[in-house]
Amino acid sequence: MTKYNMDFNYFAMEILKRIDILEEAVKEGLQFKRKGKSYFAKCPFHEDSTPSFSINPQKQVFNCFGCGKKGNAITMLALLKDISKGKIIYRYASYLGLIQNGKINQEQQREMEERAKQREFIQMHQQKFNAVYILLSDMMHSFKRSMSKANNMDEVIMAHELYRVYDVIPYYEHLLDCMLGQYGEVIQVETYLVAERIVKQWHSNLI
Numbered sequence: 001m002t003k004y005n006m007d008f009n010y011f012a013m014e015i016l017k018r019i020d021i022l023e024e025a026v027k028e029g030l031q032f033k034r035k036g037k038s039y040f041a042k043c044p045f046h047e048d049s050t051p052s053f054s055i056n057p058q059k060q061v062f063n064c065f066g067c068g069k070k071g072n073a074i075t076m077l078a079l080l081k082d083i084s085k086g087k088i089i090y091r092y093a094s095y096l097g098l099i100q101n102g103k104i105n106q107e108q109q110r111e112m113e114e115r116a117k118q119r120e121f122i123q124m125h126q127q128k129f130n131a132v133y134i135l136l137s138d139m140m141h142s143f144k145r146s147m148s149k150a151n152n153m154d155e156v157i158m159a160h161e162l163y164r165v166y167d168v169i170p171y172y173e174h175l176l177d178c179m180l181g182q183y184g185e186v187i188q189v190e191t192y193l194v195a196e197r198i199v200k201q202w203h204s205n206l207i
C-alpha cells in the first residue's frame with residue numbers, strides 16, 4: 001500500500017516536470033489570450049461567457065475565477081478527459097516512457113530506489129541532529145533556571161552549571177558543526193539546509 005502511494009507520487013512528480021500545462025490545455029482545444037503573466041480562456045468546466053479560466057505557466061497551475069476549479073496539469077487533464085488522476089498518471093507515465101509495456105523501466109526503478117534511500121538517510125541524520133539539539137537546549141534551559149535562582153544557589157551547583165555551559169556546550173556545538181561539515185560533502189542541499197536550520201535554532205537559543 002505504502003509502496004503504491006510512493007510510486008504514484010513519484011510518477012506524478014516526474015510527469016509534472018516533463019509536461020507543460022499550457023501546451024496540454026492547447027492540445028485539448030482551449031484558446032488562450034495572454035494577460036500579464038497569465039493566459040485566459042473560456043472555462044471548459046462551466047458555462048462561461050467571458051474567459052475566466054486562467055493558466056499561470058510559471059507556476060504550472062490553472063484556476064477558474066468562475067467555477068473555482070483549480071490545480072496542476074494532472075488535475076486539469078483528469079477533469080478535461082473526465083477520468084481519474086490515477087489513469088492520467090498511468091497514461092502519461094506510459095506515454096513519456098517512464099513505464100514500458102505496463103512495467104516500470106529499469107532507469108525509473110533505480111531512480112525510485114535511490115530516492116527512497118535518500119529519504120531514509122535524511123530521516124536517520126535528522127534524528128541525530130534533533131537528539132544533539134535537544135540535549136543542548138536542555139542544558140541551556142537548566143542553566144537559565146539555575147541562574148534565575150542564583151541568590152539561593154550554592155556554589156557547587158553554580159560551578160557545575162557553568163562547567164556545562166562553558167565546556168560541554170561548545171563541545172556539542174563543535175560536534176554539530178562537524179556533522180554539518182561532513183554532510184556538506186556527501187549529501188544533498190535539502191539535508192544540508194535541515195542541518196543548518198537546527199544549528200541556527202540552537203545558536204539563536206544562546207542569545
Ligand SMILES: [Zn+2]
Pocket residue numbers: 043044045046048052053064065066067068069
Ligand atoms: Zn470554470
